[in-house]
Amino acid sequence: MNITCVGAAGTVTGSNYLVEAEGVRILIDCGMFQGSRQLEERNYLAFPYDPKTVTHLILTHAHIDHSGLIPKLVRDGFSGEILSTSATADLCEIMLADSAHIQEMESEWRNRKKKRAGRHRLIYPLYTKENAAAAMAYFTPVDYGMDRVLSSKVRVRFNDAGHILGSAIVELWIKEGDREVKVVFSGDLGSTNQPIIKDPTPIPDADVVFIESTYGDRLHKSKESTYEELKAVIRAAHADRGNVIIPAFAVERTQEVLYILNALRQKDEIPPMALYVDSPLAISATEIFLQHPECFDKETLEKLRTGNHPLEYPGMRFTPTREESIKLNEITHGAIIIAASGMGHAGRIKHHLRYNLWRPEAHVVFVGYQAQGTTGRLIVDGARRVKIFGEQVAVNAKVHTIGGFSAHADRDGLLKWLDHFDPKPAAVVIIHGEARSASAFAGHVRDRLGLDSIVPAMGELIDLDVAMGRFAQKGAVVPPLAFHEELDRVWEALDDILTRVGDIEDLEDPVSQKSLTPRLHIVNEKLAGIRQELAQAEAGSA
Ligand SMILES: [Zn+2]
Ligand SMILES: [Zn+2]
DSSP states (O other): EEEEESSSSSSSSSOEEEEEEEEEEEOOOOOOSSHHHHHGGGGGGGSSSSSSGEEEEEEOOHHHHTTTTHHHHHHHOOOOOOEEEEEHHHHHHHHHHHHHHHHHHHEEEEEEEEHHHTTTOOOOOOOOOHHHHHHGGGGEOOOOEEEEEEETEEEEEEEEOOTTTTEEEEEEEEEEEEEEEEEEESSOOOOOOOOBOOOOOOOOOOOOEEEEEEETTTTOOOOOHHHHHHHHHHHHHHHHHHOEEEEEEEEEEEEHHHHHHHHHHHOSSSSSEEEEOHHHHHHHHHHHHHGGGGGGGGHHHHHHHEEEOOEEETOOOEOOSSSHHHGGGGGGGSEEEEEEEEEESSTHHHHHHHHTTTTTTTTEEEEEEOOTTSSSHHHHHTOOOEETEEHHHHHHEEEEEGGGOOOSSOOHHHHHHHOSSOOOOOOEEESOOOOOHHHHHHHHHHHHOOOOEEEOOTTOOHHHHHHTTTSSSSSSOOOOHHHHHHHHHHHHHHHHHHGGGGOOOOOOHHHHHHHHHHHHHHHHHHHHHHHHHHHHHHHHOO
16 A cells, blocks of 8 residues: 655645555645745646546645645546535635636736737646636535545545644545555644634544644744734834734634734723735635534634624724725725735735835734745745835835744644554654654654654655555655656656746846756756666666
């Protein structure tokens, strides 16, 4: 039985794992790569498996880095079942449509630029709104805690992961011959005491556990001190007569921030500033939250029962239309603006950063993970100016990172969840973390829990028999045939880049423009060398 880590290995985004056993081909997640341009290019490559041959897609939650390539999967021939909780399916409906909209807008914007520059080779969106809508027909909702039989050999169960509304930990039982192997995918694990939703479910047993490691090398501040920090920022911005700009994921983070701002305002702990939620997606997501009380924790249910709406800040304004959103650019002080994306590299937040980052009286508050290569990450890392819509914008605003909002368990939260397995799993596979975080977490898993783990590379195939220590310690690498195919794809991509390199007008930096062509030639030569070596090695062994 093999599991290939197609994405979210050595990196956080692009979750996609292919499970292959006797007669089954199941995907866990089908996420989009997000972050650097290099990483995002991967979204355009063909899937390294034939979507037509995949029987089921098990979706852990609605975040785009887990669900974002589903429309492409369906367009490319997948016609099996997509299993998820019903909250996840509802969220996917709005999030995939939104993602398609972003893809279409981006390609339109680039094409307009190309036309103005007199270039005629246009680019196509990764997928369209029609593709996203078509994918929804394949969703089948599954309740938490119920066994769902996929075939005579496979059954699956979803458990609350406490990460976002509808998020799940997946238990998967697969029969091979006369034995049954149980694999658990943590999905993204939530932190405890997250408002609105429940805590992650402890799972008692597994043969193999795939665990995320986004914050495998860090501890979060407590929720209490996190809310104190937010309170201090709002008060400071009020005193500075500036705006507060909060880039936030439309789903979960926006609702959590609303929940806290509402609580602080009710206790009169923050001054009355105008609050704008400038995200059509966040507005729809908030409605979906209210349709899924089965996902709420006791505290939230109690608030609702007593008529205290936990997501309503007094005087809060939603700005769904483009015109309303543009109007916000005129506000120079006294407003709290929450907009997506959470990493500042897409969506309406780009406008708010452009209009506020250069103002010394403004405060920008990052309340979520900032992936490498995003505008948010550059600002957090101390860039003095950033490029937004092709324009340099100085970073004069006060920048705050409030880490404790995370919807992810921190190092100790992950270890605690892993420690619930009794007996201990035969193998632990550490995924969904940047290389440094994943390997640091592997060290903690060994030192604190006495468990060996595998930190797979992107594309690595893990033979579960090997992983469970039946034959050896370490997972096998991608077999030569798959490697050849992979190489061919890289080869094709490079060829394409080389023929198009004269066409690239998006690289504003003339130095990198000039150095690009010779560099690509070097890569090409190196690949030719590898290919030759491989061919020789194969000829030698035949
Ligand atoms: Zn997530
Ligand atoms: Zn994730």
